[in-house]
Amino acid sequence: MSSVVKIKKCRICDSTNLLDFLFLGDIPIPNGFINKKDLKKKEKKYPLTVTFCKDCSLVQLRYIVNPKIMFQNYLYIPSSSKTRIEHFKNLAATTSDHTKLNEKSLVIDIGSNDGSLLTFFKNLGCEVLGVDPAENLVKVAELNGIRTEQGYISIPLAKKIVKKHKRASAVLATNVVAHISDLKEFLKSLDILLEEKGIFIAQFPYIVDLIKKNQFDTIYHEHLSYFSLKSLMKLSQHSNLEIYSVERNDLDGGSIRVFWKKKSNNSIIRDDKKINKLLQVEEDYGLYQEKIYLKFSATIKKIKKDTIKKIKELKAKNKIIVGYGAAAKGNIMLNYFGIGTRHIDYLVDSTPYKQGLYSPGVHIPIYDEFRIYEDKPDYLLILAWNFKKEIMEKNRQFKKNGGKFIISVPEFEIL
Numbered sequence: 001m002s003s004v005v006k007i008k009k010c011r012i013c014d015s016t017n018l019l020d021f022l023f024l025g026d027i028p029i030p031n032g033f034i035n036k037k038d039l040k041k042k043e044k045k046y047p048l049t050v051t052f053c054k055d056c057s058l059v060q061l062r063y064i065v066n067p068k069i070m071f072q073n074y075l076y077i078p079s080s081s082k083t084r085i086e087h088f089k090n091l092a093a094t095t096s097d098h099t100k101l102n103e104k105s106l107v108i109d110i111g112s113n114d115g116s117l118l119t120f121f122k123n124l125g126c127e128v129l130g131v132d133p134a135e136n137l138v139k140v141a142e143l144n145g146i147r148t149e150q151g152y153i154s155i156p157l158a159k160k161i162v163k164k165h166k167r168a169s170a171v172l173a174t175n176v177v178a179h180i181s182d183l184k185e186f187l188k189s190l191d192i193l194l195e196e197k198g199i200f201i202a203q204f205p206y207i208v209d210l211i212k213k214n215q216f217d218t219i220y221h222e223h224l225s226y227f228s229l230k231s232l233m234k235l236s237q238h239s240n241l242e243i244y245s246v247e248r249n250d251l252d253g254g255s256i257r258v259f260w261k262k263k264s265n266n267s268i269i270r271d272d273k274k275i276n277k278l279l280q281v282e283e284d285y286g287l288y289q290e291k292i293y294l295k296f297s298a299t300i301k302k303i304k305k306d307t308i309k310k311i312k313e314l315k316a317k318n319k320i321i322v323g324y325g326a327a328a329k330g331n332i333m334l335n336y337f338g339i340g341t342r343h344i345d346y347l348v349d350s351t352p353y354k355q356g357l358y359s360p361g362v363h364i365p366i367y368d369e370f371r372i373y374e375d376k377p378d379y380l381l382i383l384a385w386n387f388k389k390e391i392m393e394k395n396r397q398f399k400k401n402g403g404k405f406i407i408s409v410p411e412f413e414i415l
């Protein structure tokens with residue numbers, strides 16, 4: 001695969017009836033943090049164009065960046081947030097409510113990162129196996145005691161895993177399905193991985209929340225698809241798996257958990273009530289019509305204008321602004337808004353791997369969170385707005401000292 005490919009048809013239904021409704025610009029990959037010595041090198045940028053399939057309603061990126069460029073060396077780790085780790089604990093409990101797990105059960109996590117989620121299944125006594133393409137993170141996971149196969153899930157890798165280990169009682173994928181280009185092959189791989197009564201649980205940010213709450217910065221090169229339940233049901237038609245339940249939760253600004261089983265497994269009853277209720281929410285919200293996406297695009301342009309104006313006003317008063325959380329989404333926001341070192345003095349992030357590096361595109365230095373207590377900036381622009389509560393609680397003292405928080409999603413606000 002070349003470094004970037006333009007798609008001509010929908011990933012799920014092959015329709016060419018696509019509407020490009022938003023262009024966020026040519027932007028470097030959002031987890032492409034830079035070493036000081038490389039700052040002068042030309043960075044590769046890729047177009048971020050979002051398109052809507054008028055036939056099956058899948059929202060997707062027009063341009064796909066080669067996954068090797070994005071995931072081989074990956075600096076994002078879930079364990080940098082308490083909220084996410086608590087959520088993983090809850091996900092492990094939900095999984096064992098859905099399927100009987102014991103010491104003989106194998107649980108596989110696709111996109112297992114540093115092994116944080118699987119640790120909870122290990123504590124439940126299950127056998128666990130991670131699958132992840134990032135060389136650096138496989139090493140971290142192994143150090144955490146989580147055995148991990150390095151690679152992208154595919155039919156050959158699924159067959160290899162079954163041969164080497166066994167079939168799984170549960171396969172999980174949190175914030176991963178959106179990263180996958182060939183979704184039909186993905187479902188086939190799951191069919192191979194799962195035992196007859198096994199279940200697959202996927203979780204990712206939900207398009208209804210994304211549109212409703214103006215979460216434009218969740219749109220980036222890693223996320224190829226932004227699924228509605230309807231689009232996923234359409235996808236499942238091409239496979240041996242079917243969706244049997246669905247739940248919403250408030251992680252990452254609003255996510256859905258989708259539960260799949262094998263079509264041949266009649267021991268699990270499909271929860272039609274939950275499924276139909278959510279399909280109705282989507283229909284009522286206008287998710288299957290192009291109008292809502294055109295409106296979203298106009299709103300995002302307004303947020304950009306408002307934020308730049310307000311930040312310039314603060315800078316004119318010589319206020320010091322620091323960005324909180326060098327999240328992938330934050331890097332998209334900064335690049336789309338064109339906010340750089342003239343506006344933001346530096347970023348802070350709890351992930352040790354990101355500290356000492358520079359943000360992609362706008363090249364803002366990243367430091368340890370504690371730096372704000374030495375420098376005492378006037379404002380903290382919360383880039384990781386999905387952890388607003390956790391970040392504000394953690395920095396109560398900053399507020400007590402007279403500091404203020406700024407948020408730009410769902411709209412510009414000083415808190």
Ligand code: JHZ
Binds near residue numbers: 078081222327349
């Ligand atoms: P966070 C990643 O996106 C990439 P990002 C990926 N594609 C995806 O889908 C989402 O995750 C879910 C920092 N932080 O989790 C840690 C603090 O510094 O929103 C992280 O760098 N202090 C897989 O990168 C960042 O913020 C804190 O107190 O947008 C949050 O990144 C807290 C709570 C976080 O994901």
